[in-house]
Amino acid sequence: MPVVVITGVSSGIGKDLAELLINSGFTVYGLARRETDINGLHYLKCDVTNLENIKIVRNIIAEKEKTIDVLINNAGMGIAGSILDSNYEDIEAIFKTNVMGVITVTKEFAPLLSEGGKIINIGSVAGDLTIPYQGFYSMSKSAVDKFSECLSIELNAKKIKVTTILPGDTKTEFTKSRKTVIKDDQNGKALKSIKKMEKDEQNGASPRKVSRVILKIIKRKNPPVRVAVGFSYKLIIFLQRILPRKWVLGLIRRLYA
Numbered sequence: 022m023p024v025v026v027i028t029g030v031s032s033g034i035g036k037d038l039a040e041l042l043i044n045s046g047f048t049v050y051g052l053a054r055r056e057t058d059i060n061g062l063h064y065l066k067c068d069v070t071n072l073e074n075i076k077i078v079r080n081i082i083a084e085k086e087k088t089i090d091v092l093i094n095n096a097g098m099g100i101a102g103s104i105l106d107s108n109y110e111d112i113e114a115i116f117k118t119n120v121m122g123v124i125t126v127t128k129e130f131a132p133l134l135s136e137g138g139k140i141i142n143i144g145s146v147a148g149d150l151t152i153p154y155q156g157f158y159s160m161s162k163s164a165v166d167k168f169s170e171c172l173s174i175e176l177n178a179k180k181i182k183v184t185t186i187l188p189g190d191t192k193t194e195f196t197k198s199r200k201t202v203i204k205d206d207q208n209g210k211a212l213k214s215i216k217k218m219e220k221d222e223q224n225g226a227s228p229r230k231v232s233r234v235i236l237k238i239i240k241r242k243n244p245p246v247r248v249a250v251g252f253s254y255k256l257i258i259f260l261q262r263i264l265p266r267k268w269v270l271g272l273i274r275r276l277y278a
């Protein structure tokens with residue numbers, strides 16, 4: 022049975038994905054800080070911001086399985102508020118989790134990947150689009166995207182495929198867990214914008230939609246380097262690439278600020 026390691030399995034996309042993959046016959050190791058009761062999951066407590074934790078779980082998995090087939094970097098967090106209002110502590114936390122977490126888990130687990138293995142990183146449409154009042158989140162997901170692209174080139178010789186999944190609004194615990202700081206809100210712009218984002222997420226796609234895309238990527242011999250989830254997000258990403266930057270930013274300002 023192919024062996025998959027997923028970070029962030031205690032809720033949302035990671036939890037749903039673990040369930041889907043277990044039901045599809047994969048051996049799944051799931052990492053998170055909170056325990057989860059998914060049937061058939063090999064749960065291992067791990068904070069992706071803690072190198073010692075990562076090394077311990079990597080050694081446990083290496084001892085049991087020798088090699089793994091797929092690594093999925095899914096664990097992530099959000100913060101909201103303007104760039105000027107955001108606390109240094111929160112900014113550091115988001116980069117430690119969303120960027121350093123992905124880098125560290127990848128560096129520690131990649132040597133276990135078998136030939137033809139895959140690394141799948143969960144980015145976001147927000148990594149392509151600049152989302153005001155979620156700037157640090159956008160920046161963290163852009164970094165994941167660049168990291169994946171570079172890794173895909175460097176690991177080509179080892180026949181390891183790397184894909185970034187770009188979900189759009191998805192209904193998970195992400196909205197509730199996000200920390201928001203608003204100090205100086207001229208005309209209530211930040212609050213209005215953040216409320217809209219929260220509403221969009223809670224009316225968003227089910228995690229299963231994202232999980233199905235990931236399952237397809239796992240099964241493909243030559244997966245693409247980036248995949249947006251859903252036709253509308255594919256279109257948005259395409260348009261924002263070809264339209265003048267000034268138009269794109271103007272449109273985002275109208276929608277969110």
Ligand SMILES: NC(=O)c1ccc[n+]([C@@H]2O[C@H](COP(=O)([O-])OP(=O)(O)OC[C@H]3O[C@@H](n4cnc5c(N)ncnc54)[C@H](OP(=O)(O)O)[C@@H]3O)[C@@H](O)[C@H]2O)c1
Nearest residue numbers: 029031032033034054055068069096097145191193194195
């Ligand atoms: N929801 C959306 O609209 C959306 C859109 C685009 C991309 N995404 C991305 O999708 C991924 C999954 O998010 P989600 O929407 O499923 O949110 P979620 O329900 O809040 O799940 C986040 C998962 O990440 C784990 N996690 C967070 N910090 C961690 C840490 N330091 N160490 C280990 N695990 C950690 C959490 O587990 P513990 O708290 O138990 O550790 C949890 O299992 C994230 O990378 C997110 O950025 C989400």
